[in-house]
Amino acid sequence: MRKMDVDVAVIGGGPAGLAAALAARRGGAAKVLIIERNHELGGILQQCIHHGFGLHRFKAELTGPEYAQRFINEVRETDIDVLLETMVLEVSNQRTIYAVNSREGMLEISAKAIVLAMGCRERTRGALRIPGRRPAGIFSAGTAQRYINIDGYIPGKKAVILGSGDIGLIMARRLTLEGAKVEAVVEILPYAAGLARNVVQCLEDFGIPLILQSTVIEVHGDERLEAVTIAQVDEQWKPIPGTERTIECDTLLLSVGLIPENELSNGAGVQLDPITNGPKVDDTMMTSIPGIFACGNVLHVHDLVDNVSKEAERAGSFAAQYALQQLPAAARRVKVTAGENIRYVVPHEVSLDIPVEFFMRVQKPQEDVVLDVGGLRSVKEQFVKPSEMLNITLTPEVLSQLSGDTLTVRIVSPKEAGRQ
Amino acid sequence: MIKHITCTVCPLSCEITLEIGENNEIISLTGNRCNRGKVYATKEHTAPERTLTTTVRVRGGVHPLLPVRTDQPIPKGKLKEAMLATAQLEVEAPVKMGTVIVENFLDLGVNLVASRDLERG
Ligand code: SF4
Numbered sequence: 001m002r003k004m005d006v007d008v009a010v011i012g013g014g015p016a017g018l019a020a021a022l023a024a025r026r027g028g029a030a031k032v033l034i035i036e037r038n039h040e041l042g043g044i045l046q047q048c049i050h051h052g053f054g055l056h057r058f059k060a061e062l063t064g065p066e067y068a069q070r071f072i073n074e075v076r077e078t079d080i081d082v083l084l085e086t087m088v089l090e091v092s093n094q095r096t097i098y099a100v101n102s103r104e105g106m107l108e109i110s111a112k113a114i115v116l117a118m119g120c121r122e123r124t125r126g127a128l129r130i131p132g133r134r135p136a137g138i139f140s141a142g143t144a145q146r147y148i149n150i151d152g153y154i155p156g157k158k159a160v161i162l163g164s165g166d167i168g169l170i171m172a173r174r175l176t177l178e179g180a181k182v183e184a185v186v187e188i189l190p191y192a193a194g195l196a197r198n199v200v201q202c203l204e205d206f207g208i209p210l211i212l213q214s215t216v217i218e219v220h221g222d223e224r225l226e227a228v229t230i231a232q233v234d235e236q237w238k239p240i241p242g243t244e245r246t247i248e249c250d251t252l253l254l255s256v257g258l259i260p261e262n263e264l265s266n267g268a269g270v271q272l273d274p275i276t277n278g279p280k281v282d283d284t285m286m287t288s289i290p291g292i293f294a295c296g297n298v299l300h301v302h303d304l305v306d307n308v309s310k311e312a313e314r315a316g317s318f319a320a321q322y323a324l325q326q327l328p329a330a331a332r333r334v335k336v337t338a339g340e341n342i343r344y345v346v347p348h349e350v351s352l353d354i355p356v357e358f359f360m361r362v363q364k365p366q367e368d369v370v371l372d373v374g375g376l377r378s379v380k381e382q383f384v385k386p387s388e389m390l391n392i393t394l395t396p397e398v399l400s401q402l403s404g405d406t407l408t409v410r411i412v413s414p415k416e417a418g419r420q
Numbered sequence: 421m422i423k424h425i426t427c428t429v430c431p432l433s434c435e436i437t438l439e440i441g442e443n444n445e446i447i448s449l450t451g452n453r454c455n456r457g458k459v460y461a462t463k464e465h466t467a468p469e470r471t472l473t474t475t476v477r478v479r480g481g482v483h484p485l486l487p488v489r490t491d492q493p494i495p496k497g498k499l500k501e502a503m504l505a506t507a508q509l510e511v512e513a514p515v516k517m518g519t520v521i522v523e524n525f526l527d528l529g530v531n532l533v534a535s536r537d538l539e540r541g
Contacts, residue, residue, distance in 0.1 A: 040482065042536075049487035049535060050473045063473055065487050065536035069517045072537075149475060152484045177474060177503050196433030200426050201470060205496065382432055 001106045006031040006081075007323040008316070009097055009111035011088050011264065014043020015305050016296025016312040017117035018071035021080050023316030024115070029323050033081045033109065035088055035099055041075070042068035043119055044142070045305065047149045050170050052197075056306040067305060083107075091116075091268040093289050112323035113291045115315050116265055116279065120258040120297035132218045137225030141167045141255035145174070154178055156251030160228050161185045162216050165387070166194035166303070168255025173202035183247050184209045186216060186230050188237055191365065193387050195303075216252065217244065225250055258301045268292060273348060275338075276300040280348040283356045284327065285315035293319045300346050300359065303389055307359065314357075334402060339410030341366060343386065350407065352399040359391050360409055370417035374407040378417050425464050427457040436461040469493035472502050473535070476521060481513030482541030488521055492530040502526060513540045 007029035010021045013036030025032045040046065045053070048064030055061060058070070075082070086101040097109040122140040139147075139155055145167065147153040157180050161168045164187035172182045185203060190213050192199045203210055211230065217239050218229040227248045231239040260278035270279045270287035278299040279287040286293050295315035296308045321327040330351030338345050338360070345360040358373060365385040372378040376398050384390065421440040426433055434457050439447040446465060452458050463469070471493045475485040494502060502525070511521060515538045522532040 046536070049475060049489075051471050051489060061471070063487060063489050063535045066489075066517060069536050149487065150483055150485065152475070152477075177499070195428075195431065196426050197428035200428050204426075205470070205499075388431055 001108055002104050004033070004107065004109045006033045006109060006111050008032045008113045008115060008319045009109055010034045010115045010117055010316070011091070011097070012036065012043065012117035012119055012296075012298070013038070013041040013082065013084075014117065014119050014296070015045055015068065015071065015308045016119065016298070016315075017043070017115070018068070018075055019309040019312035020115045020117055020293075020295055020316035020319070022071065022074055022078070023313040024113075024320040024323075025078050025080055027317040027320030027324075029113075029320035031081070032078075033083065033111075034075070035083045035086050035097070035109075037085065037087045039085050041072045041082065041084075047142075047146045048170075049149045050174070053305050056304065057309060064305075071309075088264060091264050091292070093269050093292075095291050111291075113293065113319040115312075115319050116270075116287070116292065116294040116298050117296050117312060117315075118261040118264060118298045120260050120301050122254070123257045123259060124254070130216055130219060132220065133222065135219065135221035135223060135225045137221070137250050138219065138252045138254070141171045141253045144251075144253050145171055148174055148178060154180060155253075156180060156225075156249070158183060158249045159251035159253060160216070160230075160247055160249045161253045161255060163187065163255035163257070164189075164192040164194055164199075164210060165255045165257065166198050168253065169194045169198040169202040171253055171255065172208050173206065176206045176208065180251070182206070182208045183249055184211050184230075186211045186214050188213065188215045188233055191385075195387075214243075215239065219252065220246070225252055228252055258297065260298045260301065262298070265294065265298065270294070273300075273344065275344040276346065278346075281346065282330075282333075282349040283347050283351055283354055284318035284322075285311065285347070286318065286322070291319075291322050293322075300344065302359075303387065307389065307391065310357070311359070333405075335406045337406055337408045339408040341369075341384075341411035342409050345409045350399065352402065353396050355393060355395050356399065357391055357393045358409065359389055361386055361389055362411055366411060368414065369411050370414055372410050372412050372417055374402055374409070376401055376407075378412075380414070381411075384411060423465065425461045427452060427460050429456045429460050438465055440465070468496040470496050470499060472499060472506075472532075474503060474506050476506050476509040476511060478515065478538060479510060479512045480540050481515070481538045483538065486511060486513075486515055486521075486538050487535035488532050489535050490525060490528075490530045491533050494526075494528050494530055498526060498528065506532070513538050 008024040045064035045068040053067040090098040220227040232243040293315040295312040436451040478486040519534040
């Protein structure tokens with residue numbers, strides 16, 4: 001078995017892994033290694049050929065591959081090691097990584113610090129419990145995206161898309177441009193889950209109907225999908241009898257959410273947040289296991305890759321400090337909790353001595369509200385909704401004014417905020 | 421005639437209402453919370469544009485397809501024609517990001533460029 005010693009090992013070569021590795025190298029870690037299971041770097045961005053990435057970071061509307069290429073080119077200019085087509089089997093809580101590839105067999109990598117950057121996976125039909133047979137023609141939206149954009153297959157001629165998240169909307173346009181007919185996008189919520197821009201440019205531009213407060217209740221067909229039955233749902237998401245409608249189609253795409261790929265995190269024994277399904281981290285992006293850091297979609301599912309890069313750079317630079325034994329222990333530890341209309345907040349714990357960017361999502365849409373962080377800082381938000389992540393940065397000066405050992409993030413009315 | 425346009429410039433997604441006259445001129449424009457919305461809705465009414473992103477076939481590459489884009493937006497009405505044109509194209513690997521695949525694509529004054537490096541495979 002080949003043995004390696006590195007300062008910082010980054011698991012995953014997608015946007016999070018690339019940015020983390022670059023930051024770790026810049027931060028002074030001499031031996032940085034990226035371990036990627038695919039045959040190339042870039043992760044999911046390589047199949048996201050549409051544009052709209054990088055508005056914040058590069059002030060340009062890049063395609064996914066362009067965004068990835070900029071980071072890949074940067075990595076190539078460094079001495080960062082890259083192991084491709086290498087699958088990590090296990091991460092131990094002593095920071096040993098067991099991996100395997102077809103060239104070298106088993107690898108044992110001892111790392112002074114590890115950055116988890118494995119990204120996320122799609123929820124599947126099993127998780128959704130659509131009853132009916134199991135005909136061919138039912139795909140997750142991301143799988144279909146890979147078929148069309150990387151491998152060059154069109155999954156079908158007539159499609160229904162369940163879920164109006166951004167991937168579902170993007171795939172509606174992609175299928176249409178490639179000559180397939182998208183009969184409808186069906187969404188259980190009373191509003192589109194994805195960006196308004198995607199509703200306009202992916203559905204309205206092509207006259208694709210968006211059917212709200214509805215879901216797929218049955219699939220038909222033996223070998224191949226022949227039709228789906230959809231129905232309206234009530235407030236409890238229960239189908240309303242009498243509203244059923246059958247739509248002929250040979251393809252059903254499921255775009256019903258993403259969850260962090262947490263198998264390795266779990267195996268290492270890091271504490272997970274039951275809401276995000278990713279690890280709990282402190283303000284240095286370190287998990288509950290010393291020296292193991294996490295960032296990007298493995299931590300919580302982001303909607304902007306720009307935020308992934310930023311978060312990953314933070315994880316990478318602190319991982320380098322840890323590897324170099326330069327990461328001071330925090331004097332104070334404060335728990336961060338989700339208050340009114342906040343579903344989750346990352347990080348989960350802060351030390352108060354470094355600037356922190358908090359990322360959070362709300363539970364329900366609200367207008368004209370104030371985002372309040374522990375009464376220390378608040379900002380007006382004209383519109384908040386679960387599909388759009390919020391972020392706010394607090395400086396150590398502001399953080400140090402906190403009394404008590406919890407920091408609660410809340411959405412409040414402007415009146416309530418004024419009273420503080 | 422009344423026309424509704426959702427502004428896509430920022431996440432606030434203002435619903436902009438346009439009153440359109442007989443000669444397709446804009447009589448009034450309301451609902452935008454800032455001037456960028458006015459600019460967007462005016463353009464969207466008079467000459468809507470979109471960036472095309474798609475793939476072209478590639479010979480001898482690590483993948484059978486190369487992602488491409490127009491380097492500037494093109495008229496929305498040209499998307500279909502543009503798709504048919506890209507379906508005819510084939511390039512040879514290796515390719516570098518930014519390589520011009522078709523210059524002055526469909527005479528629209530924009531280039532069709534490669535979105536990534538694609539090595540020989
Ligand atoms: S009009 Fe202005 S505020 Fe409203 S969505 Fe457009 S850019 Fe945003």
